[in-house]
Amino acid sequence: MTGIDLVRRMAEGDRDAFARFYDRHARQVYPLILRIVRDHADAADVLQEVFWEAWQSAASYDPGRGTPEAWIFMRARTRAIDRVRAIRRRSETFVAPVDERVAAAAADAGGDAAERAEDRDLVLGALGQLPEAQREVIELAYYGGLTQTEIAERLTQPLGTVKTRIRLGLERLREVLNRSP
Amino acid sequence: MSHEPFDTLAAVYAVGALDGGDLARFEAHLREGCSTCETIVRESSEALAGLARERPPVIPPAHVREALIRRVDASSRPRTSRRRWIPWALGTAAAAVAAAAFTAGMVASRYEARLGVLARETAQVREQLRREQALLREEVAAARAVADLLRMPATRVVALNGLAAAPTASGRIIWHDQAGGRLYVNGLPPAPEGKTYELWTIAGAAPRPAGTFDVDTAGRASRPVMPPDDGPVKVFAVTLEPAGGVPAPTGPMVLASAK
Numbered sequence: 001m002t003g004i005d006l007v008r009r010m011a012e013g014d015r016d017a018f019a020r021f022y023d024r025h026a027r028q029v030y031p032l033i034l035r036i037v038r039d040h041a042d043a044a045d046v047l048q049e050v051f052w053e054a055w056q057s058a059a060s061y062d063p064g065r066g067t068p069e070a071w072i073f074m075r076a077r078t079r080a081i082d083r084v085r086a087i088r089r090r091s092e093t094f095v096a097p098v099d100e101r102v103a104a105a106a107a108d109a110g111g112d113a114a115e116r117a118e119d120r121d122l123v124l125g126a127l128g129q130l131p132e133a134q135r136e137v138i139e140l141a142y143y144g145g146l147t148q149t150e151i152a153e154r155l156t157q158p159l160g161t162v163k164t165r166i167r168l169g170l171e172r173l174r175e176v177l178n179r180s181p
Numbered sequence: 182m183s184h185e186p187f188d189t190l191a192a193v194y195a196v197g198a199l200d201g202g203d204l205a206r207f208e209a210h211l212r213e214g215c216s217t218c219e220t221i222v223r224e225s226s227e228a229l230a231g232l233a234r235e236r237p238p239v240i241p242p243a244h245v246r247e248a249l250i251r252r253v254d255a256s257s258r259p260r261t262s263r264r265r266w267i268p269w270a271l272g273t274a275a276a277a278v279a280a281a282a283f284t285a286g287m288v289a290s291r292y293e294a295r296l297g298v299l300a301r302e303t304a305q306v307r308e309q310l311r312r313e314q315a316l317l318r319e320e321v322a323a324a325r326a327v328a329d330l331l332r333m334p335a336t337r338v339v340a341l342n343g344l345a346a347a348p349t350a351s352g353r354i355i356w357h358d359q360a361g362g363r364l365y366v367n368g369l370p371p372a373p374e375g376k377t378y379e380l381w382t383i384a385g386a387a388p389r390p391a392g393t394f395d396v397d398t399a400g401r402a403s404r405p406v407m408p409p410d411d412g413p414v415k416v417f418a419v420t421l422e423p424a425g426g427v428p429a430p431t432g433p434m435v436l437a438s439a440k
Contacts, residue, residue, distance in 0.1 A: 148199060148203070
């Protein structure tokens with residue numbers, strides 16, 4: 001059964017379709033959430049919320065706007081960023097902005113050895129084929145949840161430069177990933 | 182006007198980084214049905230999904246699947262309408278602003294500046310609402326998780342008492358041996374600079390780290406707790422540790438459950 005059929009059945013209330021959808025995607029979605037929130041208990045919480053919302057809003061999925069896989073990854077990324085922001089807002093003693101986590105990871109100063117090794121492996125993947133300046137802005141936006149203005153402030157670069165780097169980086173990613181599906 | 186600026190906005194939108202007036206402008210453009218932008222957004226989202234797919238798979242904890250199946254079984258069919266009104270209201274308000282901008286542009290260009298201001302204000306209000314909505318969603322999810330937990334017969338409440346290092350502190354853990362639970366703390370002083378609180382579960386020989394947390398200005402904190410993989414928990418304890426947490430306790434114990 002195709003992914004689109006699975007989501008359509010979920011929209012009709014088919015619980016088995018939901019279980020299959022979860023089994024098909026959870027082990028790819030979980031590491032993405034983990035990469036963003038960096039805490040196993042929080043990541044498990046977010047994972048549950050993402051799939052629960054997918055079940056509830058399966059009827060609003062529009063195949064014309066992307067594959068079910070992109071749909072669930074997009075939801076997972078958004079909820080994970082929401083979680084990081086909520087944690088930041090709730091703990092008022094934590095004064096560093098959300099991006100410190102990403103900066104720490106990028107500088108290899110944070111995370112355990114396994115996480116650092118994993119980040120290195122990734123750089124060898126599609127992201128690794130991007131010029132450093134483009135990789136940086138995409139990581140800050142996609143994994144760090146920073147907006148274009150926040151990235152520009154953080155890197156002390158003009159807003160226009162940041163936007164252009166994001167566009168060029170994504171164009172390159174599309175080329176790299178579409179060439180080797 | 183050339184389409185080129187929108188190529189860039191579409192890419193920034195796809196990676197979730199568009200904000201301010203750019204966001205309002207691009208969403209209005211999308212609503213006019215620009216197929217070029219739809220394609221860029223769609224292809225960029227697929228590329229980002231491809232990026233996520235490159236990560237080595239990690240099997241999530243089994244309790245997540247179990248909890249989801251329970252929730253899905255308990256809900257007879259998907260219900261979406263009740264939670265939809267906020268995005269709907271936002272969409273309608275933004276659509277009204279966009280439609281107004283279009284008409285005004287035709288009639289009198291002097292209104293454009295005012296409408297630009299209005300669009301920016303709308304974008305700011307939307308962003309604010311989006312953040313508040315995200316926070317509320319978090320809180321609802323946490324409350325719902327605890328309600329689910331309390332429904333399970335084997336769930337119990339474990340009391341944590343403040344020790345000499347934090348005599349005013351107290352805590353409760355809503356706990357289920359298989360499903361895990363949630364920690365609530367009161368009266369704990371904020372951790373000093375460079376430090377954080379860390380929760381431990383003691384089931385086997387050595388304490389297992391169960392996550393770090395910081396308290397708010399009123400000394401309160403709450404966080405989810407996962408069941409450890411070394412058997413039923415006998416004791417919960419909280420220590421003060423270097424920021425970021427440590428794999429084994431090193432600092433003073435501030436809270437502990439009775440044996």
